[in-house]
Amino acid sequence: MTAPRRRWLPFLGIATLIVGVEIAIWIAGQTTGAPGRLRLWLIEYLGFWPGLMGDWQSNFRLQPVTMFATYWVVHGGLVHLLGNLGALVWLGARLAPDLRPLETCEIWAASIMGGAIVFALLHTGSAAMIGASGGVFGLLGAWAVFDHRETRRRTSLRR
Numbered sequence: 105m106t107a108p109r110r111r112w113l114p115f116l117g118i119a120t121l122i123v124g125v126e127i128a129i130w131i132a133g134q135t136t137g138a139p140g141r142l143r144l145w146l147i148e149y150l151g152f153w154p155g156l157m158g159d160w161q162s163n164f165r166l167q168p169v170t171m172f173a174t175y176w177v178v179h180g181g182l183v184h185l186l187g188n189l190g191a192l193v194w195l196g197a198r199l200a201p202d203l204r205p206l207e208t209c210e211i212w213a214a215s216i217m218g219g220a221i222v223f224a225l226l227h228t229g230s231a232a233m234i235g236a237s238g239g240v241f242g243l244l245g246a247w248a249v250f251d252h253r254e255t256r257r258r259t260s261l262r263r
Contacts, residue, residue: 108201114208115196119189122236125177126185143178150174151232154224172220176236188236195243202250208243215242 129146133139149163152175156168179185199208219238227233 110205111200111203111208112196114205114212115192115200118212118236118239119192122177122179122185122188126179126182129178143181146178147232147234150178151234152220152223153232154227155230157224172217175220175232175234176216176239179235184235188240191240192236192243195240195247198247199243199250203246211242211246212239215239215245218242 129143130139133142136142149167150171152171153160153167156162156171162168179188203211216239219241220233223233223238
């Protein structure tokens with residue numbers, strides 16, 4: 105596999121995972137006859153609930169830790185998923201030439217964790233956070249940095 109194609113692997117992996125989860129939710133929902141109930145159950149177990157960092161009762165012992173890594177794989181529905189996928193593809197086209205796969209994964213992981221921490225610090229309600237938007241915003245920030253550097257290089261802008 106050539107280097108340019110290899111640079112797309114993290115974007116493809118993220119997209120495959122979140123689409124796979126949604127397909128599994130849809131199939132399981134169709135076979136059980138309760139797709140909405142299944143999604144709510146997954147949000148309850150995988151979503152990021154800031155109250156679990158306080159005095160809320162968790163569904164399982166490690167949920168206050170695992171929610172930092174799981175909230176981004178489940179979405180509110182098809183429109184939510186398509187919005188994140190569209191942004192992921194758009195950003196992938198702009199970042200893949202400049203980032204090695206490991207760098208992309210590092211930005212994604214840091215963005216997911218950072219998004220959860222900021223949400224926990226700022227959120228005052230009782231709703232969960234779900235979806236890959238935190239990772240998408242981190243990639244958007246990386247693109248803004250690369251774009252700024254390229255503009256400075258091209259136009260010889262100085263500080």
